[in-house]
Amino acid sequence: MTRNVAVIGDATDPTTVHFLAECAAAGYKPRVVSLGDIVATGGWHLAVPDDGCSRVWTADAEVPLSDVGAFYCRLAGSRAQWPAEMEIRQSGLLLSLRLWLTASRALVINRPDIDQHNGAKSLHESELARLGFSVPDSISSSDISQLADFLRGGRAVIKACCGMRANTRELLIDRLREYSADRGPLHLQRLIPGYDIRAHVVGAEVFAVRIDGGPAVDYRTDRHARYSAVTLPRELQAVLVEATRAQGMAFSGWDLKVDADERVWCLESNPMPGYSFYDGHVGGDISKALMRQLWEQP
């Protein structure tokens, strides 16, 4: 018997759009839970524990959820600019789905109750170290003298403490003069020169892309960056698969840095990876592996 599969995402999310296109090309027909359409024109009824009638709907269609056996979900806000009333509906829908999916017995990639530390950088880096990775030294603080001491110890990049997506850039000590603690804490991490690896783990499979860039700190801002599919050493693949599983995830995206001594540093693991760009460099294999997990994994 074929399992019912649903994809939860938003039409403004490139990864959701990409995965649905790959599903269509492969002949799969998941139910589509379009978050923006539900917020704008529909509604939801979600019971915990499930009462067999849990569902969402838009102006055009109703999507039953109780009989779904597997979900691929990207629970993130729409990139559309909503009025305040719609923002409230959106946050209500996202919270309700998180709670409902947490209590669901279906396969959920990824479950909302996975280890939640990516949104607090110091905690995230501590957990990555605990999982056995080499993690660059970091400091989170509002104390300008401690931040300056850290910068005197070597080059460093600045990141958002909350994990908000932003281009990574180097912070020079002179710029600290402009900093005020009223603007919130800073998170600095030691800069590791070298090439980047972006690896996606789906179940026990690993798909990696090597990125060789120019002088830019963040390859995403480097127009001359070169991307090539690579096979990681078997031991590293095993570590990534095990660390993904240990965090309660079936799917993850890993940002790694390899220095001049070929030492592998872990910068981040993403629990809801935006993978569509990298999928193009591995022949769509990430999407295919996700489909196998959703439709065929017992």
Added chain:
Amino acid sequence: MSTVPASLPDLYVLAGGTDTLARAVLGAAEGRGVRALLCSRFEYARVLTVEVGLSGVRVMPDRPVLVRQHADGVPPGPDAGFISEEVYAHVKGGLSLLGRTVVNRPRIRGVSVLQPPAIAQYHLRAAGGLPDRVTLAPELFRDRVHGGASGWEVQDIYTYEASLGGGNTSREAPQRLRRSVSRLFRYVSVLVVGTRTWVSAGAGDPLAGIAREAAAEIGSIADLQLAEVTFKSTEGEDSLQVARVDANPRSFAAAPIMSQAAEALLDLLMAS
């Protein structure tokens, strides 16, 4: 050996100024000569430093912390939303990694006082290990209340404003429906501090003893050092339904329990 300057307080209390339990803890601390400082999350973020590296983790100030749900104290301004998220993340990271007692400590996976209270019950359900004779009351999440909701407490999940049957909610907004806990129904509430418990409502219920044991067990399962667990009790039945797990209890206004709870909290916090 501690490297904390002597001028630092012995205890941080992250709470709003009108929080009666936080005030009671501050009073108990003063009575014992413990220097406790009441501050907002924003103020605490300004003194907090977290270092993570190959040599381990270091969190300063190395002091126990009581965390209560409160407005975070970020000054208004065009970047207030972003600063608020940064402060939240920084404090969550620091309190998760702090080597001293934190009540309630934010967890990687589980209940946190920094999360909406709604989360508590769901992690409890996910844990799957409920005490005997205890079940979880069902809940509904809807985009709005369609028609009446008799017998349900309807909560606006954005503002937490709640009303019986949904009649008094001020606007149409996403709703959470829980079985009513009001004078119309039998219920037992139990305050949990560490391993200690007090029945804060419904002490005369024949199942109050079971409720007390179950609340302690639920606190342990949910990894909550401070919680109030409310059970719905039904005449003629010898089982209880968990109706609420509140990681940020405020409603137990009875003075004797307040002072005992504050002393017990201080015991917990200063034990590390």
